[in-house]
Amino acid sequence: MLIDQISIFAENKPGTLAEITAMLAEASIDIEAFTIADTSEFGILRLIVDAPKKALAVLKLGGWVATLTPVIAVKMDDQPGSLSKILKMFAEAGVSIEYLYAFVAREAGYAYVIFRVEDAPKAVAILEASGVVTAASLA
Amino acid sequence: MAYYQESMERASRDEMTALQSERLVNQVKHVYENVAPYRAKMREKGLEPGDIRGLEDLYKLPFLTKNDLRDEYPYGYLAVPLSECVRIQSTSGTTGKRVVAFYTQHDIDLWDECCARSIVAVGGTNEDVVHVSYGYGLFTGGPGLNGGSHKVGSLTLPMSSGNTERQIQFMTDLGSTILCCTPSYAAFLAEAIHDAGLIDQISLKAGIFGAEAWSEEMRREIEKNMRIKAYDIYGLTETSGPGVSFECAEQTGMHVNEDHFFPEIIDPDTLEVLPEGSKGELVFTSLTKQAFPLLRYRTRDVCVLTRKECSCGRTLIKMAKPMGRTDDMLIIRGVNVFPSQIETVLLNQGYPANYLIILDRVSHTDSFEVQVEMTEEMFSDEVRFIEKKEAELLASLRAMLGISPKVTLVAPRSIARSEGKAVRVVDKRKI
Known part of the structure; x- marks a missing residue:
């Protein structure tokens, strides 16, 4: 069984994480697991949430580059x-x-x-x- | 040594000057009688066609700029009835309103002959297979070299741009010997040929690469990777298209087809004509075009003209590879960089053409950063995939520019859009 992880591109700059999590909070999306792969310039956020498809739609609407990863x-x-x-x-x-x-x-x-x-x-x-x-x- | 039109390409100075003078006098008359906006410009200066008795009077004539042409879009500078025109070509319009150039059959023939001179100068004959990977359509690159190749009698492959796999297949199956395309596409093709392991199966011997600025480093790179000789060609839609000038075996600048296009170098600020060997703005006067004959057209290209004996035997004056533009050129670590070059690379690699160049000076050295917006297609949940893409982009930028920027991927739509001319450069250097 595979589940959907949300992967999000994030620039390394103050406020990025706050902005993304606020957006998900507003849509009442529960974050169940969260990890970040980071380089010196950018990070890839990896999240497991209770409603991945809805989360993806919310993020894309907000202008973020995000995908679902099995x-x-x-x-x-x-x-x-x-x-x-x-x-x-x-x-x-x-x-x-x-x-x-x-x-x-x-x-x-x-x-x-x-x-x-x-x-x-x-x-x-x-x-x-x-x-x-x-x-x-x-x- | 082979020539397409030896009598012109190797004319003595006196013969050439006499021909240019005669053609100029006739052309000024033709323009004055048929092009109202230019007639008005001449009258403003108190000039009549009779005042131009030869080349020595050329300096009296008013200049034309791209803005003049845009203001009179589309028919203002057309000098013959539309019924005599058989074709248009057009600029891309990326820097504003497009310019449409008109051609009679006579104009097309002359243009094709200019391109034929270039093909013969790089060793082309009717035994060759000329692979034209410039875009066909409104862009002049494809039609120009296509016509030139027909004149030479070479087998012409009208490939147009894109579809790299098919390009390589035709190259191997039909034995293309001369490749015509932009230098950045040539570099890309070279890589693709190597990736496919087909370098030993292509028969290319020469390439004619123009339509964008490229460095000597890029030339050497392409020559090495494709195992060919790479030659430059220059032209602009406003004067006809590629073939205004072309490189010969010496590879030390481009011979101007001065029997058709008379070149001058001017100081872009004072508009004074500068002596031979000076660096300044390149200006062309079309001596033979019927439909769209521009007099003293300012190209915005910064360049040097030199008349030295050339080992190829041609007597046509030579222009250096344009060293920049009088408009948006940047000098970074001593290298001329055009934002448009960066744009070309980004578009070729599938990135949005929304980018920002940030220049600064850190401990006496220029820092050079290119910010590029991340896209859905580029994104992956794996760092190494994104880093691979970033490295590919950096390599292409280095090949194109001759220097390495720092590439930074930024969030989509984070670079400001603008309604008019976008801000592409932030220069924080204090020099």
Whole structure:
């Protein structure tokens, strides 16, 4: 199962993040996960939200360059070895990971890891074949 | 050494001057009788056609500028009935209202002959395959070289611009030997040919590249990457199109087809004619055109004219590659840069033509930044993809300009739009 991540181009200048989050707040969009890849000149914001299509429309209307990126969200036990186990599976199958980020889930004892991989359908098939659950949402 | 029209290209000074004088006298009469706005300009100076008895009187005539032509758009400077015209070409109109130039069949023939001289000068014969990748249509590049190639008797490939894959396929399948296009497109094609691994399968020997400013570095780059000799050609829609002047094997400037276009260099401020070898604004007087004969037309190109013996045997006066414009030229780290060059690169790479050049001086060196707006097509959620695009843009800018700017990607629509002439340059240098 793949979920939509919002990716946004942001210049490195004061106020950019405040502006984007204010816009999403006004549209009552809940940000569930948020990370930034930054270079010396610009950043790429990566967000998981409760209503990605609506968020994309709001951002585009506001003049931002944004896209939906399919990513895999894996819910795993929040304990040593969980992530390692999955990465090992990917490594053995030759699945190349572009980036990932992780955070603790609302439900105690669990964590979510968001994977952006080169070949998403293949990665999902590998996970499902080994009984790993890919989340349809982070709610 | 081969020539297309040896008697003109190698005329003695006396023969050429006599011919130019005779043609000028007739042309002034033709213009005075048929072009009302120019007649008014002459009368303002108290001039009648009889006052122009030869080249020595040329300096008396009033100048024409692009604005004069725009003010009288479209028919004001037309000198023959429309029934005698067979074609128009037009400027792009990017700097304002467009200029439409008219041609009789005689004008087209002369223009084609000028382009034929260029093709023969780079070694073209009826055995050659001339690959014309200039745009066809209102732009003069395609039609001009197309006509020239017909005159030479070469097999002409009317490719027009774009569709790089098809360009390369025709080059390999039909054995193109002479490529005609803008230098930036030539550089781009060279890269594409290498990427496709087809450099050993093309038979190009020469290229005729014009319609935009390019550096000697860019010439060497294209020559090396395409394994050809790269030649310059110059022209403007207002005088006819490409072929006003052309480069020969010596590659040290362009021979002006002065039997058709008489060149002068003037001081753009005082309007005084400057002696040979001086740097100033290039001015052309059309000696033979019937439909759209412009007298003393100010090109805004900054240039030098020199009359030295050329190893190619031509006696036609030579003009240097234009060193800039009297209008929007920038000098950055000693290099002439035109905002239009940057625009060309951006458009070629699929960026919006909305950009901002920021110049500053940091510890005695010019800093040069080009801000470019991010687009949906350019964007990716991966940093390395965006950085790759940025590097490609930087390489093209370096090839075009001869110096490297710092490229900064900015948010879409963050560069101010303007209704009139857009602000493209912020120069903070204190010199």
